[in-house]
Structures are given as C-alpha cells and as structure tokens.
Amino acid sequence: MTEKTAAVQANGGTRIQREKRAAILEAGLTVFAEAGFRGATLDRIASEAGLSKPNLLYYFPSKEAIYEALLQELLETWLDPLKALNPSGDPVGELLSYVMRKLEMARDFPRESRLFANEILAGAPAMLPVLEGELRTLVDHTAAVIDGWVAEGRLAKIDARHLLFSIWAQTQHYADFDTQVRAVMGKADFDGAAAHLDLLFRRVLTP
Amino acid sequence: MTEKTAAVQANGGTRIQREKRAAILEAGLTVFAEAGFRGATLDRIASEAGLSKPNLLYYFPSKEAIYEALLQELLETWLDPLKALNPSGDPVGELLSYVMRKLEMARDFPRESRLFANEILAGAPAMLPVLEGELRTLVDHTAAVIDGWVAEGRLAKIDARHLLFSIWAQTQHYADFDTQVRAVMGKADFDGAAAHLDLLFRRVLTP
DNA sequence: TTCCGATTTGACCAATCGGTCAAAACAACG
DNA sequence: CGTTGTTTTGACCGATTGGTCAAATCGGAA
Numbered sequence: 001m002t003e004k005t006a007a008v009q010a011n012g013g014t015r016i017q018r019e020k021r022a023a024i025l026e027a028g029l030t031v032f033a034e035a036g037f038r039g040a041t042l043d044r045i046a047s048e049a050g051l052s053k054p055n056l057l058y059y060f061p062s063k064e065a066i067y068e069a070l071l072q073e074l075l076e077t078w079l080d081p082l083k084a085l086n087p088s089g090d091p092v093g094e095l096l097s098y099v100m101r102k103l104e105m106a107r108d109f110p111r112e113s114r115l116f117a118n119e120i121l122a123g124a125p126a127m128l129p130v131l132e133g134e135l136r137t138l139v140d141h142t143a144a145v146i147d148g149w150v151a152e153g154r155l156a157k158i159d160a161r162h163l164l165f166s167i168w169a170q171t172q173h174y175a176d177f178d179t180q181v182r183a184v185m186g187k188a189d190f191d192g193a194a195a196h197l198d199l200l201f202r203r204v205l206t207p
Numbered sequence: 208m209t210e211k212t213a214a215v216q217a218n219g220g221t222r223i224q225r226e227k228r229a230a231i232l233e234a235g236l237t238v239f240a241e242a243g244f245r246g247a248t249l250d251r252i253a254s255e256a257g258l259s260k261p262n263l264l265y266y267f268p269s270k271e272a273i274y275e276a277l278l279q280e281l282l283e284t285w286l287d288p289l290k291a292l293n294p295s296g297d298p299v300g301e302l303l304s305y306v307m308r309k310l311e312m313a314r315d316f317p318r319e320s321r322l323f324a325n326e327i328l329a330g331a332p333a334m335l336p337v338l339e340g341e342l343r344t345l346v347d348h349t350a351a352v353i354d355g356w357v358a359e360g361r362l363a364k365i366d367a368r369h370l371l372f373s374i375w376a377q378t379q380h381y382a383d384f385d386t387q388v389r390a391v392m393g394k395a396d397f398d399g400a401a402a403h404l405d406l407l408f409r410r411v412l413t414p
Numbered sequence: 415t416t417c418c419g420a421t422t423t424g425a426c427c428a429a430t431c432g433g434t435c436a437a438a439a440c441a442a443c444g
Numbered sequence: 445c446g447t448t449g450t451t452t453t454g455a456c457c458g459a460t461t462g463g464t465c466a467a468a469t470c471g472g473a474a
Contacts, residue, residue: 016451035329039245042432054434055452063432114328117383121321121328122242124386131390139391156410161392162403166377169384173376176324179331183338184346185368196369203363204410223421249462261464262422270462 021059023049025073028066033111036118037067037126064126071119071126074112079135081105082142091149092205099167099197106175107190113175139164156207163204170197228266230256232280235273240318243325244274244333271333278326278333281319286342288312289349298356299412306374306404313382314397320382346371363414370411377404 013021027049031040042063046056060066081101085094106113119127143160150157174181174193182188220228234255238247249270253263267273288308292301313320326334350367357364381388381400389395 014450020451035245036243036325037246039243039329041430043430052453053432054454057433058451061433117324117328118243120384120387121324122246124390128386128390131387135387136391158406159399159403162399165380165384165388165400166403166407169376169380170373173372177327177372177376179335180327180338180342181372183331183335184343192366192369193372196366196373199365200373200411204407221420227421248460250460259423260462261424264463265421268463 029111033114087145091155099201102171106171110175113172117176156205235277236318240321294352298362306408309378313378317382320379324383363412
C-alpha cells in the first residue's frame with residue numbers, strides 16, 4: 001500500500017496534501033475560467049499553483065480530474081441560494097433577496113460564474129447529467145413554490161421557470177460579460193446593477 | 208503580381224474564391240462557436256468545409272484570420288437591431304420589438320451568439336477596441352434616446368444602460384445557455400420565452 | 415491542343431499538448 | 445546518524461497543433 005498515496009486520497013490526507021490540492025484547484029479555477037477546458041493547459045495551471053507539471057500530476061491524475069473536482073465543488077455553491085428560498089416568507093422579498101444573493105456571487109466569485117458559463121457554452125459535456133437531474137429537480141420544486149405564490153395572488157402572474165432564467169441571465173451577465181460591461185460603462189458598476197435589478201424585479205413581481 | 212492571388216483579395220475575387228471563402232467562414236462559425244478560439248482546430252474547420260488543411264490556408268493566411276473575419280462580419284449583424292430603434296416611435300413598442308428581434312436572433316443564429324459569448328468570456332482579446340469604440344458610442348447614443356423617452360414620461364423611469372444589459376442578457380441566454388434551458392425545461396421553448404419577455408418588459412417599461 | 419495562372423494536395427516541420435518514469439531530494443522518526 | 449516513505453523534478457514520449465512548401469492538378473483562353 002505504498003503507491004499512489006496522495007492521489008488516491010481525494011479528501012483528507014496530510015496538511016501538505018490538502019494545501020497543495022487546494023492550491024491546484026485555486027489555480028485551475030483561474031485558468032479554466034479564463035480559457036475553458038480545452039484552452040487551459042497543465043503547464044499554466046501548474047505554474048499558477050507554483051508547482052512543476054509532474055508534481056501537479058502527483059496530486060491529480062489528469063487535467064480532467066482537476067476540472068471535474070472544480071465543477072463538483074462549484075455546484076453546491078451555485079444551487080445553495082435557490083434552496084434558501086423560503087416558501088413561507090414574503091414572495092417578492094424572497095425573490096428579490098435571491099436576486100441580490102446571485103448578484104453578489106457574480107461580483108465576489110466571477111471565476112466560478114465563468115467556469116460554469118464555459119461549461120454550458122461547450123454543451124455541458126461534463127455537467128449534463130447533473131443539469132438534467134439535480135438542477136431540474138430543484139427547479140421543478142422552486143417553480144411549484146412560485147406557482148403557489150402566484151395562485152395565492154401574492155405574486156404577479158408569471159412563468160416560474162422563465163422567471164428563473166431571467167434572474168440567472170441578468171445576474172450572471174455581470175460576471176460573464178464583465179468585459180463588455182466595463183467597455184460600455186467604463187466601470188463594473190455592481191451598485192448600479194443592484195439598484196436596477198431591484199427596481200426591475202419589483203415592477204415585474206409585485207402583484 | 209502572381210503571388211497570394213486569392214489570399215490577398217479579401218472581398219470579391221472569382222466565383223470559386225467567394226464560394227470557398229464562404230464555406231470556410233461557415234465551417235469556422237460552427238467550430239469556433241462550439242469550441243472557442245483555442246479549442247477549434249484548423250483540421251476540423253477544413254474537414255467541416257470539405258477542404259484539406261493546406262487548401263484552407265490558401266484562402267486564409269491563418270486561424271486568427273478566419274476568426275477575425277467572422278467577428279467583423281458578426282458585429283454588423285449584432286448591432287443592426289439596436290440601430291433600428293426609432294426615436295420618434297412609441298417607446299414601449301420600440302423596445303419590445305427590439306427585444307423580440309434579439310430573441311429571434313438567438314433562435315435563428317445561435318452560433319453567432321455563442322461565438323460572441325466565447326469571445327467576451329475569454330476577455331475579448333480580439334474585440335476590445337470595437338467594444339470600447341463602436342459599441343460604446345452606439346450605446347451612448349441609444350441611452351440618450353431612452354433617457355429622452357423617460358424624461359418625456361413616455362417610459363417608466365429606468366437606467367438606460369442597465370436596461371440594455373437586461374435585454375442582452377435575457378435574449379442571449381436562450382442561445383448561449385440553450386443546453387441548460389433544455390435540461391431544465393425538456394425543450395427549447397422560444398415561444399414561452401417570447402411571451403415571458405414581452406410580459407416582463409411591458410411591466411418594466413410601461414409608465 | 416497548348417499554355418499559364420489558379421487551385422489542390424501529400425509530405426513535412428517545429429512547437430506544444432497531456433502524461434510517464436526513474437531518480438533525486440526531502441521529511442520524520444527511531 | 446540511518447532508514448523509510450513522501451514529495452519533487454528533469455528528461456522524455458507519442459499525439460496533435462498551426463503552418464510551410466514544392467510539386468501535382470485543374471481550368472479556361474488562345
């Protein structure tokens with residue numbers, strides 16, 4: 001049992017193992033988000049993480065392994081805010097604070113947003129099963145909650161699923177298309193975006 | 208003057224030259240949209256266009272040349288609908304038909320939308336000057352028109368630039384994140400999207 | 415038919431890619 | 445100190461990449 005000690009232990013391991021694995025994931029996030037899966041190179045990830053390429057491959061068996069570890073980690077972070085929707089809260093307030101949480105994520109974790117965007121743009125080769133499974137289930141559940149709110153008259157009539165797309169599209173836009181936003185506005189202007197989206201969704205959702 | 212005959216003549220040329228160049232651009236659009244600039248290979252573009260790689264390089268001097276030709280061509284198509292906004296028309300109607308035109312483009316030209324998304328996601332290495340120049344100017348002009356409408360009270364109060372982002376984000380979402388939309392909805396549902404966006408922007412824009 | 419420029423191709427090249435491997439360096443513990 | 449297992453690395457590999465080039469083929473005008 002002397003072989004592949006580090007590589008096999010995906011979770012846990014010694015302090016140094018956890019640190020190096022974390023550094024690799026951190027570097028991988030930067031590079032994959034910027035260049036996509038195919039555009040990213042092991043050499044760049046290794047150098048960004050402060051390691052040699054063979055040393056990197058001592059901790060992860062392949063480029064794909066790094067990528068998939070990142071996607072898996074990403075998904076929880078990504079779905080959490082949606083799960084935080086409280087069906088017994090104030091509908092408009094719940095949805096507005098979901099929008100704000102999403103916008104904050106676009107501001108604070110733009111690499112995660114771009115990683116996700118790259119994966120979906122490429123046709124979700126590594127995430128399709130999760131999209132069709134976990135995500136779809138969660139969306140179905142959330143749509144039922146929203147439909148309930150609409151039926152009770154506490155929310156303006158609206159298609160629940162397309163409403164979610166509207167929220168995702170607009171919040172992630174500020175991370176994924178940041179370059180375009182900066183080119184047009186001169187600056188990132190997340191505060192302006194927050195005010196705008198609050199106003200927009202208030203008009204859309206208030207009964 | 209016997210050298211580089213075809214390659215030099217970017218526009219015009221013989222019938223066969225125009226046809227082959229068009230076939231290459233068509234193939235390049237498919238491949239670049241699917242794989243991004245770095246992910247695309249000349250071999251794939253050539254085979255998709257029905258040519259050998261050296262033959263492809265007879266019509267375009269490099270991979271970058273194909274990519275840049277596509278981006279340039281794309282830009283006109285992309286900005287045209289915005290230019291079609293009629294300042295003396297009905298504000299809500301003008302903006303709604305802009306939204307619909309954009310949504311139709313996402314439905315009918317998804318490859319163009321994804322090509323653009325890939326370029327921006329990668330930091331717009333080849334488009335930044337255009338974004339900061341032509342696009343910004345056009346946005347400034349359009350924002351002035353929208354601000355005028357708001358000032359006249361013919362449009363609900365709203366930030367013009369962020370409104371444009373809202374329109375772009377939501378319409379392009381149906382092309383760029385098509386995979387996700389399909390995974391969640393089971394189908395693409397552009398009709399549902401059209402109804403939803405009409406309703407959404409009507410609520411947002413009507414004074 | 416002949417000729418000449420336009421077009422096409424097979425063979426090839428240097429660089430880069432993801433990944434391997436054996437040996438070296440290191441760390442911890444007796 | 446020596447031993448043992450962990451970590452790191454330089455050298456290397458086959459495959460793929462973007463791109464070149466000389467030679468072959470094609471096509472139309474005279």
